[in-house]
Amino acid sequence: MVRDLYMFSRVDKEAEVVWFRITYENTVHSEADITSFFAGKGLDIRFAYLDSSEDPSRGKYVMFTEAEADRNIDIIADELDKMDVVLDIDWGYSENRIIQSVDFPLNILGERAVIIRAKAFVDILDLVNENVPQSEGLLTLIGLKNGAGAARYLKEITDVSQNNYLDLLKELLMAAGWGILEHEVNNTELKGIIRIKDSFIAGEYEDSDVPVCGYISGLLAGYISETLKRTVQVRETRCNSMGDDVCEHVVSPAPTSVKIEHLLRGESH
């Protein structure tokens, strides 16, 4: 996974914000060597991340420093380039000192991803709800597709089992900033409750009389059904937008051996 970077530099308004993207040979001391080099030059690293997950033989070290306005960065970059562990470097100034992307495009779960403000996402949901007939069904289906896709991707990159699949989802949702997940699901009976605290959808919604996280219900249904290869229905029964502390999604098996017409007539199953 490659991370995009947002930077808000306010430390020294007179200084230049300089970014470096360094590709290095992955040895046990490479990162330390590079960090020491910057310390030796008196360049304070304000923000940095490194990533050697894509290719174990080489790593990528992205950092932001602040340098005096007249500092010659070319010379520093040349010296850096000559270090044994450094394979390639790229650098530049963050002109606006507000937002700087070094890596493009952003990838999450093996796919191109974008960062979108929660409000913008909820605005889309709002417009869908206002203008599309059966919007709840539509959002469920979209969530379902996204949840199933996430499950498939996780299966490709890690061992997913009944014991860890919801914990993996918890980490994923937290990393994506969507909310904090807690679960009490009996995988055998396929029954239980999933709570989402600080759901980005419910949080951005105005007060509502009905649950608003149908998309999340769909996502959970898709994720669980794809992981366990069993069909579940997920319904949101409590929602932060309705004044509840958390959003609560009830998980249960989808009715089997029941014809739709029977289900809709309220016949037992």
Add this chain to the structure above:
Amino acid sequence: MIRQPNAILGNDHLLVTMGKKGEIFGYYYPGRDFAQHVDESQACIYDGKQLIWSNARDWTADQKYVENTNILSTELTHPAGITMKIWDFVHPELPVLVRKYRISSEKKLHGKFFYYSNLQVGETKGKNSAFCDHDSGLMAQYWKNYYIGITSKPLFQEWQIGKAMDTIWWTNSKYDMEDGELQRNHEDIGNLNCALGWELDIDTSRSAEIIVFIGAASRRPALYRRMRDIQSEPDEKMYNETQEKWIKWLSRKKLLELPDYPGFESFKKDIQKTFNRSLLTLNILNDPTKGSFVAAPEFDHDFEMSGGYGYCWHRDSAEIVTSLLEAGYPEYCSRFFKWCKSTQLKDGSWFQRYWLDGNTAPSWGNFSFSTQIDETGTTIFAMDRFYRTLEHPIKEEFLDDMWATVLCAAEYLMKRTEGGLHEECICLWESFTGIFTYTNAAIYAGLKGAANMAVDYNEKELADRWTERAELIKNTTIEKFWLEEGYFARGTSSGNIDTAVDASIIGTFVPFNMLSAENEKEREMIKSMIRNIENNLSVPVNDHYGIKRYADDNYIDGNPWIVTTLWISKALLELAYTIQDTEKGHEELRSLMHDAFKYIIWSLKGATGAGMLPEQVNKYTGRPAWAIPLCWSCALMLDNVLLLDRLQNKLAEKYS
């Protein structure tokens, strides 16, 4: 959702539009404009692990018509070694689409063949009802008096009626197909989708054949009867009769006597092919009872990027019926003018556009200042062209029948041109308000046509009045709009002259003959106009130039149009036809024909893989763009080919 078809199918009762991979985009019954019953309808293979939809990106598609018919052949090849061949046609008599699938595989394939549909019967997503009567082999969905039924040969083995857009997602047929099993439920209501399934067990030596029939009716018993009949009819007979029907209809066309064209090797074959395709296309876009045509099968149902095309415009239809008349099909004129009689407004004009049943369509031309006066002129002009071809006693009967219509229309044109030019209205492109060269030319032609009919109706005084006004319009248009740069201004807007070059100024010559190629001075004006249009409106794409409508056109990227391009080639061929027999004339003849050929070839390159002529050609990719097929483009192609034929006859006569 906007989806542009690659091909269309139909008969007197049904119109179907299709994508490149055999997906149904539109299923219109009982009218060509209403109701469109399909949101999605296509096949899908379950290979034991996953679904392979027939419109998936992996398939390579080759789609073409069976020669001289409205039978479509689509061959899909999948990298997994699967081939799906589809023959699509509409039954010769019944409103039933026949879809014959042959599936073969390079490897052993044990799975399922599914046929999935998301219907919106009566153009209504909700409040539909569906049921599967497996004993009768029928899956049916209905809303009010619209019934759509699906049956098959061999009979489907499993089925599902699902909720297309509901939170109980596991009942959705599209999702439930993913496990390779359908639920076999009997009925449901709401926003529905459905799937039919067959076991598929094929290998290199054994392919599978499944025929899916999609029929329509206005009542349940009729649907049952229709689908029962179709199940018992041998499919070979159906296919042969359909083929025979189209070939027979096409055999009535005017016989073309085209020579080989040195330097344009495949030209003769290509234009014969496009001539036939244009005729076959126009046939199924016409309402056979009312006589009206849709401009194009509707594809922008929600007016997302335009005002829609599934309506009848008099401007388009008048040109279409006269083209069909010249091509050997006069009955389209008879029906259309009868329709005109019934749709004429009280003031003598015609509305911007109509539903095919004659009701006024959604419009931005509801006032006298926002109407399009050219449509009234064009209608009367076309009516007279048809009238002139009639013989005693039909001719007199036609005039008796139409006289009141002609009189009202001509007087409307008189009322709106008292100053020698028409009053403000909307232009033919529906882009500008003002006074226009094109519209004045159309009125000129309409009044001249009306005057011709008035003479025969013993209304000489009216004829003189109308002729006098027509000549006044011509003189005023030239006086006010002809520019020293050698072309007509588009017209005036808010009282100011609008000198933008607009391809529609060629309307002063073709089709309206306000300028004559046989008058030396006017001939030079025509040539100068063409030069100016070419210099200002040529768009390079597909190895030549297409002509866009006007400078700064921003409708759908300002692409070149087939109609405007074929107007220019038609004008060039008309000039060629009227060339004087001199040595210089021979050179000019060759040059004019060469230039015309280039434009015609360019237009052919813009057609879809199946040969449909679009409204526009994408100026970046050269691919067909926007409305597909456009009847007006087809009509202009017919005109061009017929003109080539006339030209050839004239040359042959001269040198025989």
